[in-house]
Amino acid sequence: MKHFTHLLYLILPFLTVFCGCEKEPVTDRQDTQQQVTPPPAPPAPSQDAKVLVVSFSFTGTTKSIATTLAELSGGTLYSIEPETTYGSENNTYYDQNTRAYQEQYGPASVRPAIKKTLDNAGDYDVILLGFPIWYGKAPRVIFTFLDAYPFKGKTVVPFITSGSTGISSAAAELKSAYAGITWKNGDRLNGKTREQLKSWLESSGIKVK
Ligand SMILES: Cc1cc2nc3c(=O)[nH]c(=O)nc-3n(C[C@H](O)[C@H](O)[C@H](O)COP(=O)(O)O)c2cc1C
Known part of the structure; x- marks a missing residue:
């Protein structure tokens, strides 16, 4: 008898699954009758999108991330180069006399000149655009770049x-x-590992090679 009871414990779960006679909670049954909206699907990676990875970098941090993103996506790497480079004094960012400070707090129309060396800008479908934050915002050279290469649409x-x-x-x-x-x-991509950058690209709809 004892053996039979043990055997029953073992086979009972299987029997209930196979015969479908396990009682469903009433609430579950109601849920299945309602229209369930599926969660939004992640964007499908654009299979053949031509990718451009552009960055402006003053001390190298953004450039290093841009380089990894270009490797992972197979995109073209391009650096925005100001006509006149920013001197190291701009690192003292609370000094109001520095060029960076004056540009960032100057009129919104400020456009520091850049070298316009990007070929075939119109060929790219997706542009990854990287820059360091300067006083809470994008450095004004980013605006110069987007004026020169509008990437409309x-x-x-x-x-x-x-x-x-x-x-x-x-x-x-x-x-x-x-x-x-x-x-x-x-x-913000500071300190992200290669694997994390890979996931970030995929979540942004960019195919990783
Ligand atoms: C002029 C200047 C202004 C900055 N302003 C900010 C800021 O507002 N907020 C912040 O978190 N970091 C600020 N930083 C730090 C940079 O954003 C940060 O070090 C960045 O990773 C540097 O990137 P890069 O090496 O590509 O130039 C500033 C740095 C400089 C030189």
Whole structure:
């Protein structure tokens, strides 16, 4: 008898599954009758999208991330070079006499000259645009770059590096200044590993090679 009871414990779960006679809670049954909206699918990676990875970098942090993103996506790497390079004194960022400070706090129309060396800008479908945060915003050379290469109707994914400031303010300013671009949500990418950058690319709809 004891053996029979043990045997019953063992086979009872299987019997209930096979005969479908396990009682469903009433609430579950009601749920299955309702229309369930599936969660939004992640964007499908654009299989043949031509990717450009552009960055401006003053001390090398953003450039290093841009290089990894270009390797992972198979995109073309391009650096925005100001006509006149920013001197190391600009690192003292609370000094109001520095060029960076004066540009960032100057009129919104400030456009520091850049070297216009990007070939075939119109060929790219997706542009990853990286820059360091300067005083909460994108450095003004980014605006010079987007004036020179408007990327109208193209997808631009911004990414930043910073001491701690997030991307939202800089991204909002760019979105409103260049409304003809299809902007994707960007991110702050400091300290991300190669694997994390890979996931970030995929979540932004960019195919990893
Ligand atoms: C002029 C200047 C202004 C900066 N302003 C900010 C800021 O507002 N918020 C912040 O978190 N970091 C700020 N930083 C730090 C840089 O964003 C950060 O070090 C960045 O990763 C540097 O990138 P890079 O090496 O590509 O130039 C500033 C740096 C400089 C030189």
